[in-house]
Amino acid sequence: MSGNQEWISRGENVFIGTYSRFAAAMVRGEGCRLWDADGKEYLDFLAGIAVCSLGHCHPAVTEAVCRQAGELMHVSNLFHTIPQVELAELLTENCFADRVFMANSGAEANEAAIKLARIHSDPGRYEVITLSGSFHGRTLATVAATGQPKFHQGFEPLPEGFVHAAFGDPKDLEAMISEKTCAILCEPLQGESGVRPLEPEYLRSIRELCDRHGLLLIFDEVQTGMGRTGTLFAYEQLGVTPDIMTVAKALGNGLPIGAMLTTERVAASFTVGTHASTFGGNPVAAAAAVAVLRTMLADGFLAGVRERSHYFVGRLEELVERFPGLVNGVRGRGMLLALVLTDRGRELGAEIVGRLFAGGTLINFAGGRVLRFIPPLTVSSAEIDLLIERLAGVLAELEGE
Numbered sequence: 001m002s003g004n005q006e007w008i009s010r011g012e013n014v015f016i017g018t019y020s021r022f023a024a025a026m027v028r029g030e031g032c033r034l035w036d037a038d039g040k041e042y043l044d045f046l047a048g049i050a051v052c053s054l055g056h057c058h059p060a061v062t063e064a065v066c067r068q069a070g071e072l073m074h075v076s077n078l079f080h081t082i083p084q085v086e087l088a089e090l091l092t093e094n095c096f097a098d099r100v101f102m103a104n105s106g107a108e109a110n111e112a113a114i115k116l117a118r119i120h121s122d123p124g125r126y127e128v129i130t131l132s133g134s135f136h137g138r139t140l141a142t143v144a145a146t147g148q149p150k151f152h153q154g155f156e157p158l159p160e161g162f163v164h165a166a167f168g169d170p171k172d173l174e175a176m177i178s179e180k181t182c183a184i185l186c187e188p189l190q191g192e193s194g195v196r197p198l199e200p201e202y203l204r205s206i207r208e209l210c211d212r213h214g215l216l217l218i219f220d221e222v223q224t225g226m227g228r229t230g231t232l233f234a235y236e237q238l239g240v241t242p243d244i245m246t247v248a249k250a251l252g253n254g255l256p257i258g259a260m261l262t263t264e265r266v267a268a269s270f271t272v273g274t275h276a277s278t279f280g281g282n283p284v285a286a287a288a289a290v291a292v293l294r295t296m297l298a299d300g301f302l303a304g305v306r307e308r309s310h311y312f313v314g315r316l317e318e319l320v321e322r323f324p325g326l327v328n329g330v331r332g333r334g335m336l337l338a339l340v341l342t343d344r345g346r347e348l349g350a351e352i353v354g355r356l357f358a359g360g361t362l363i364n365f366a367g368g369r370v371l372r373f374i375p376p377l378t379v380s381s382a383e384i385d386l387l388i389e390r391l392a393g394v395l396a397e398l399e400g401e
């Protein structure tokens with residue numbers, strides 16, 4: 001016995017129960033496909049939670065990782081390494097930022113951003129305002145920053161210095177600004193809580209509030225960054241530039257790496273000894289990220305993502321027309337898309353995801369209100385058609401029951 005059942009039961013015996021996993025032990029991936037230990041094939045519209053954006057085992061990334069693993073795996077940040085320098089150059093050449101701090105995850109990149117915002121600001125200014133429905137990570141500070149009470153329960157007292165403003169309401173945000181405030185932190189498009197875009201006008205008013213009150217604007221682009229919304233970073237489409245930006249998820253296409261990016265002026269507040277990470281920007285992870293960036297920046301890559309996104313949105317809209325009792329809208333940008341469920345649809349959200357899984361298709365139910373689609377950015381229109389066909393099948397089944 002070496003199939004799913006064995007690995008699942010052995011896993012259930014030893015893991016702490018923080019996750020509710022799909023009943024599959026994945027053993028191999030290629031492009032938008034995964035295979036489990038029983039040899040069953042899946043069409044993957046989850047991409048490891050918006051991480052494997054070039055698809056599973058993209059040859060350029062695999063080659064870079066293998067090459068670097070044979071050369072140098074780790075020396076710590078007591079030294080410079082070639083992949084880390086190349087990565088920092090590529091990142092800063094392609095966004096507003098001049099300087100980079102390397103981390104290992106989204107939460108860590110956000111921790112660095114929060115620490116930088118505090119140390120950069122006048123004494124007594126330490127409070128960060130975030131938005132309700134936001135998601136910024138699971139460490140104590142980033143969970144405190146996260147504007148969803150369900151993630152706080154049982155972990156109190158949370159670190160001080162975070163307040164949450166109502167989503168979409170610039171007046172509420174302004175009312176929360178005090179002599180203690182140092183920054184406003186938000187996702188340009190909330191991913192985890194159900195693919196909720198912040199309107200460009202709202203984002204502009206946030207930028208304006210920051211300028212007027214001398215606050216730093218931090219964009220958490222951990223999910224929206226690295227091409228996910230059709231441009232390398234989501235802020236490029238919004239006419240609003242932050243002072244600090246965090247990225248992670250797709251940066252290494254599966255290798256754990258994150259980065260906190262900022263301007264020369266703000267970066268100057270982080271001096272020797274103020275912040276550090278043993279593994280941050282590890283050469284193997286950085287080599288993967290360099291391969292990711294070079295691939296995404298190649299001619300036509302991001303334009304292709306936008307084109308197929310447009311096609312995908314059109315096909316999702318057909319489902320809204322066909323199944324109005326279950327789904328009533330499409331939202332998101334690029335390849336961070338969602339079908340909004342009706343009240344009846346919400347009750348069936350987990351069931352829809354479960355039936356698709358049984359049929360070999362992976363999506364997820366986000367924020368208790370939408371079906372979220374975050375495939376590899378390389379997904380083909382034929383794969384989009386296959387997803388739509390299978391999803392339509394499940395929706396038709398449920399509507400008939």
Ligand SMILES: *Cc1c(COP(=O)(O)O)cnc(C)c1O
Nearest residue numbers: 105106107135136137220222223
């Ligand atoms: C996933 C996510 C994080 C947390 O990243 P980890 O790598 O899991 O720590 C933070 N912010 C946003 C917007 C995310 O989507």
